[in-house]
Amino acid sequence: MSWAGDVSSLVDFFSTVLRLSTPIVFAALGGVLAERAGVFNVSLEGCILGGAFGAATGAYLLGTPVGGLVFGILFAAAIGCVLAGLAVGLGINQLVTGIAINILVLGLTSYLARLILGADATSTLPGFAPVAIPLLSSIPLIGPVLFNQDPLAYLMYLAVPLSYWFLYRTPWGLNVRAIGDYPVAADTVGVSVPGVRAICVITSCVLGGLGGCYLVLCQVFVFTENMSAGKGWIALAAVILGRWNPALVFVACIFFAFSEALQLRLQFNNPDVPYQLFSMVPFLASFVALVAFAGRVRPPAAIGTKYVRGGK
């Protein structure tokens, strides 16, 4: 194999990693935000699916990818409002609520997709085209992988440092971190615990929804039933592996995407080995990683509990 062939194969491989990681990164950042505020967002899977459905509907009805993006965000925000209303407002168990939402969204999107997209479900939808960034994109290897991407991938690049900056460098981020650990301390200095939590949950779902938008508008350009395919759950694992820190969570997402890309490559190169063996790789990797690195994790202390003023 020639040197040029090697590079193009590497570019191909790392592009796959990035492509696979983008939806997980969005969802995992959403997970960080909600969990840092003390709310489990188990519904990330549903948010990705809902975002994907919204994106497909918007792109189909309005004929533009931007329309798709707007619909995707709105649909995910609606899911966020339901989760916030039930889990934060009414104080219903966060895990049960999240799982119920996942099941609801799975059924609802499948049904609505048939109703709205109908016979056009398999036709290609308008999507975002890659935009090469001048100069940067001509760097060998790095350029084509990182800087010849679609707008949502660039948004993902921004979202990671932005989440970090928000959590650690703004007073609002301080409120979020305090509420996730010891909400009563925030309440007694006049920070609204339900308010902050609701905003975090809705934003979290919108971030998950962006992951779904990416799937439809930048990757496959169609909506299929249950197309989130477990990405929301992997994002939740990445949140734990990355210790609720946006930068580390990003690394964890890349790790998961890397093992997924690796198994695809192995499948492709070894057609005589049953492909099911390789399909296990990412899950084995996540097991090993969680066991090896997550032994001493300390989640936000108040996570999963509803906040009641004056409660014992």
Place this chain on the structure above:
Amino acid sequence: MTAQGLRLEKISKTFGDFKALDGVDMTVPRGTVHAILGENGAGKTTLMNILYGLYQPDGGRILIDGAPQRITSPRRAMELGIGMIHQHLMLVETLTVVENVVLGLPGQGMRLSLAEHARKLEALAKSFGFDIDPHQEVWKLPMGMRQRVEILKVLYRDANLIILDEPTSVLAPSEVEGFLEGLRRLRAAGKTIIFISHKLDEVAAVADRVTVLRRGTVSADLAVAGTPPSEMARMMVGRDVVLTTLEKTSPTSDEVLVRIRDLKARDNRGNQALKGVSFDIRAGEILGVAGVDGNGQAELAEALTGLRQAEGGTVELSGEDVSAAGVYERRHRLGISFVPEDRHGTGLVLDLPVYQNAMIRDFRESPFSSGPMLRAASARKVAEDWVKRYDVRLQSVDQAIRFLSGGNQQKLIFAREVECRPRLLVIMQPCKGLDVGAIEAVHRTVLAERERGTAILYISTELEHILSVCDRVAVMCAGRITGIIAPEEATPERIGALIGGLEEEKVA
């Protein structure tokens, strides 16, 4: 009447049918320390929550510097210069000192300028003689230091009226004097302080005036100078209480019931928390364990009751080595009873009714069950009998125990742990958060158990309680017993040296 300061007029607050506050009047001039005394449930905390805007009064008015004010929220209270330091510290332990201080501070814009706030905070701390590192994470600080962070938090918000709810309940005895000194400094700087307590000596040491609350009304309002503490205690509970020395006979037996040798254990973080502890307890003897919280007392109690695996050493009960016994065997066959420190988490199941909490220790045995079936009716009867004999005040034994006051919850735990006729009774911080009346009830129960011939291990950070009930006092420091002495020999200097880790030989 001068207008400067705080004035409450006819404040009332009702929860359901319960009158928590009924026409409370109080005046606190600026620059004074005002104590509020009262038993648990007297309405102290309700009154302070009204002042801090957490509750709205049903009647009456609040005047600050002569102007009537409606305090609708904690934020409004802060704007009026009222700061509150809650009994349970409102600090996020994973955040740094300055982050805790800045949390929720209005007018910060969108940039968190920690460095600048840290500088201002340090200057403020220095002006009150507090020495603190603004970038230290709170969980690394001792309790006394954390409390200073709380005080700095309200000072940083320009509070002029500072409310402290049971401030010394979280402090080690050695930290209390420093805390009281801090209050005097705040008063000297012109701050007004309201100080809720049921510890009479602290009130006597620092307060200018005291308001005594009883069942939601003011039962006395007087100057502290010239009022003996026993007088305050009487007004608080409405009858005379035994304050210090309790009547007791000398130990009845020379039989060594419990023999602990070289007991070792690790804490949850894997540190060596017990570094070889040895002692004996005779039948009918109370051995006190004094020391600053976190020096291995909790691990000692857990290692004795079987909740924590010992790493080495032996536990003997009447000559039998029981080191290998599990929790169930220790509690039932060997007769070890345990009154844990954490009433809510370990001692009780808060949402279960009183009678089920009463049977939770021995529910597999008669009269609580027969064969595989629980017997609710006879459990209720037993619980009702205990409630009567131990003076637990409640509406019904079917009530969730959550709704009982701390003192009544503790009385029920004691009934449960004592009525099974144990041989060894391990008690950990039994009087935490209890008022004078309940403390007295607890100590009477402990002494009655001693009369019965039980060996008792009484672990507490309240030196005064230990000295008044125990036959001998063991002092723990850093996982070792630094000395065992008789209460009569326990001078403050001697105990202080032992608590500080100087072993007996070195003291003498």
